[in-house]
Amino acid sequence: MARKHCIKRPYLTMHVVQRGTNKCQIYWSDKDRNYFLFWLRKYSLKHGVLIHAYALMDNHFHLLLTQVKEHAISKTMRDLGSNYVTHVNRTYERVGTLYQGRFFASVVDTEQYLLNTMRYIENNPLRAGMARTLFAAKFTSYRANGHGRPDKLISPHPYFLELGENQYEREENYRDWCRQTIPPEELDGIRQATRRRIAIASREYCISLEREIGVSQHYFKPGNSKKPKEKQYIFCDGVHRDAYDFTAPKQLRLEQKLDIVSEEQFRRWRELEEFEKEKRVKKAS
Numbered sequence: 001m002a003r004k005h006c007i008k009r010p011y012l013t014m015h016v017v018q019r020g021t022n023k024c025q026i027y028w029s030d031k032d033r034n035y036f037l038f039w040l041r042k043y044s045l046k047h048g049v050l051i052h053a054y055a056l057m058d059n060h061f062h063l064l065l066t067q068v069k070e071h072a073i074s075k076t077m078r079d080l081g082s083n084y085v086t087h088v089n090r091t092y093e094r095v096g097t098l099y100q101g102r103f104f105a106s107v108v109d110t111e112q113y114l115l116n117t118m119r120y121i122e123n124n125p126l127r128a129g130m131a132r133t134l135f136a137a138k139f140t141s142y143r144a145n146g147h148g149r150p151d152k153l154i155s156p157h158p159y160f161l162e163l164g165e166n167q168y169e170r171e172e173n174y175r176d177w178c179r180q181t182i183p184p185e186e187l188d189g190i191r192q193a194t195r196r197r198i199a200i201a202s203r204e205y206c207i208s209l210e211r212e213i214g215v216s217q218h219y220f221k222p223g224n225s226k227k228p229k230e231k232q233y234i235f236c237d238g239v240h241r242d243a244y245d246f247t248a249p250k251q252l253r254l255e256q257k258l259d260i261v262s263e264e265q266f267r268r269w270r271e272l273e274e275f276e277k278e279k280r281v282k283k284a285s
Contacts, residue, residue: 015193017105023059026061048265062120146178
């Protein structure tokens with residue numbers, strides 16, 4: 001099956017997953033994970049990517065990212081992978097690839113599925129038996145999103161901020177949301193969409209997205225039937241919805257908010273670069 005094109009359109013939020021080759025582990029220590037998160041923050045700031053949620057497992061990772069500039073996610077993942085794989089190969093005296101091909105990326109309809117995808121990502125350590133509670137899970141964004149713990153990586157999505165009138169109310173509502181059991185059909189749908197690189201969205205959103213970016217967001221059932229195959233959409237509940245308008249005032253307001261956050265991020269990246277430059281100068285002298 002041909003590989004799907006990278007999605008370059010800005011202001012789209014994506015669920016990104018990347019796995020170790022042959023399901024092998026990609027982190028061997030907390031130090032490895034901290035290196036990974038350092039480079040993730042550095043290159044997301046540089047290229048214009050906002051991080052809303054993450055979870056680092058043993059042999060893969062999940063990220064919820066919004067790219068504010070064209071190709072920002074692809075550039076961030078390229079630079080992150082280059083630095084982290086080099087670190088792993090040098091540290092553990094290994095050669096060759098670390099990851100199982102290119103990362104998976106599924107666009108998320110943030111109006112309907114932002115919170116669902118965040119909950120799915122941050123519940124991963126519990127489903128894998130890596131932690132007994134959401135708060136106990138290390139190297140996830142739950143403590144930041146659900147309890148307000150400082151996390152330099154996290155930029156709350158504008159729709160996440162609408163969960164409450166203030167931070168306390170927002171965090172309480174999000175904790176209640178995360179405690180709810182994820183319905184099996186939702187769990188399976190997000191997994192299927194990620195594996196197929198199809199949007200985590202309604203049928204109508206997928207059709208509108210296909211027109212907007214020129215990348216298919218459907219699949220066909222396998223089989224050798226001579227009849228024309230019907231397009232399949234994962235989150236198709238039979239409820240009729242209007243087509244999504246990427247030029248609607250609400251979407252434009254969202255893009256303006258994302259631009260403001262991105263500009264602040266770029267300023268932080270410049271400060272980080274200056275700080276690292278000063279460290280190198282001091283070390284050299």
